[in-house]
Amino acid sequence: MTGMELFWTWVAAFLTLSIYSFLYKDNPFYKFAEHLVVGVSVGYIFTINWHQGLHPYLFNPLAASWEHPYNLLRVIPLILGLLFLLRISRKYNWLSRFTIALVMGIGCGTAIPPTIETRIIQQTKASMINIIDQPSLWAGFCAVTILVGTISTLIYFFFSKEHKGILGGTARLGIVFLMVGFGASFGYTVMARISLLIGRLNFLINDWVIGTWNFIAG
Amino acid sequence: MMRRQVPLLICFVAGIVMLSQNFIPPLTWVYQQALEWARIISAIALFIGLISLVRVHTMKLKRKAANYRYSYVTLFALCYMIIAGFLTKYGLFVKLHAGCDTGSAWEWIVTALEKALNFQEIFLNVQIPIQATMFSLLAFYIASAAFRAFKARTFEATLLLIAAMIVMLGRVPLGQMIPGVKEITVWILDVPNTAAKRGIMIGVGLGMASTSLKIMLGIERTYLGMKD
DSSP: OOOOHHHHHHHHHHHHHHHHHGGOOOOHHHHHHHHHHHHHHHHHHHHIIIIIIIIIIIIIHHHTTTTTTGHHHHHHHHHHHHHGGGGGGGTTTGGGGHHHHHHOOOOOOOOOHIIIIIIIIIHHHSSSSTTSSSSHHHHHHHHHHHHHHHHHHHHHHHSSSSOOOHHHHHHHHHHHHHHHHHHHHHHHHHHHHHHHHHHHHHHHIIIIIIIOOOOHOO | OOOTTHHHHHHHHHHHHHHTTOOOGHHHHHHHHHHHHHHHHHHHHHHHHHHHHHHHHHHHHHHHHHHHHHHHHHHHHHHHHHHHHHHTTTTTHHHHHHTSSSOOOHHHHHHHHHHHHHHHHHIIIIIHHHHHHHHHHHHHHHHHHHHHHHHSOOOHHHHHHHHHHHHHTTTTTHHTSSSHHHHHHHHHHHHHHHHHHHHHHHHHHHHHHHHHHHHHHHHHHHHTTTOO
């Protein structure tokens, strides 16, 4: 580990401990780290956006528009983008509606076919598999359970009719499936957070404490 | 007319063209162009966030609002990161190094500046550790939230608790040593969890498709700040 690497390790360790100090209560160290990360992350995104968004898609093509006059078309999104900036003006903020409308139109039109294909058709097809073709009785039982679970979950979200009788019973079964699903997601989320905690503790013990010790010991 | 009808017309035409390009191959060119346009617009739109952040913090400083001193930290970090990013990405240090004599004081200054304004190092040693720690902090809060959720002694809460416990046990080596836990975890994830997620996904898909159509047809217009 070089001196510079040790310096950055200490910076990262100080910031890590500052954030953990919030477990005790809100304090100046936490506030410092919180405000620091806001500035750093916005600055980072802005710079990356400038170099990976504006440069390759706007500045470079416009600079080459003498050879490729067709690139001049990119002036249109530039103007639309500038109109969007008028959102902060009280008098002219209505002009930003043109840009928002175009982006929304592009987004909606592009989203419909893949949404129907992947979220509806593919999911429905995957639920309706041939039960007789299954390799074992257990696999067939699982396939039926998935089908029943999917239908009952969908029925739970059907609010056009009061949940009574068969509809009520099926909706109740849907809740059972939803709760098991939420429980599984919750368990996964907890484990993901714990693994991040282990990662941070690993950094503090191995990189910071042991790393500093090794640097001093030579 | 200009303020209300024209934006709705733009949205409709853009939506129809984008929808049609899935079925009319020559229109794929328009799709590619639209993606690049959207990228340019979103890149410019990011300036709004930047302006808003600077505005909020300068106002806090002007008014000497509560904890206003921390706004200096945010503004300093923002300027520092932008300057560091531009100097690094435009290769200024490389140019400066090329013009330096080896071992000169000027080279020493340039090297020190380069190290202090290292864009990637700041990202890796400031932003990444803070964000990872903030997310790991949730491990403590999620535990207390779970305790409160599981205190509600209903059938649904019990189901959630049992499923969560089994999945958590099945994901750690110690839990996997208990006979049957691994198999039950896999079954929960593959069968009831898949069924619930699939039901939600189909519902979300139907909702997305219908909302998109409503936006394109001008039925849903709240995104433009119009109520009717």
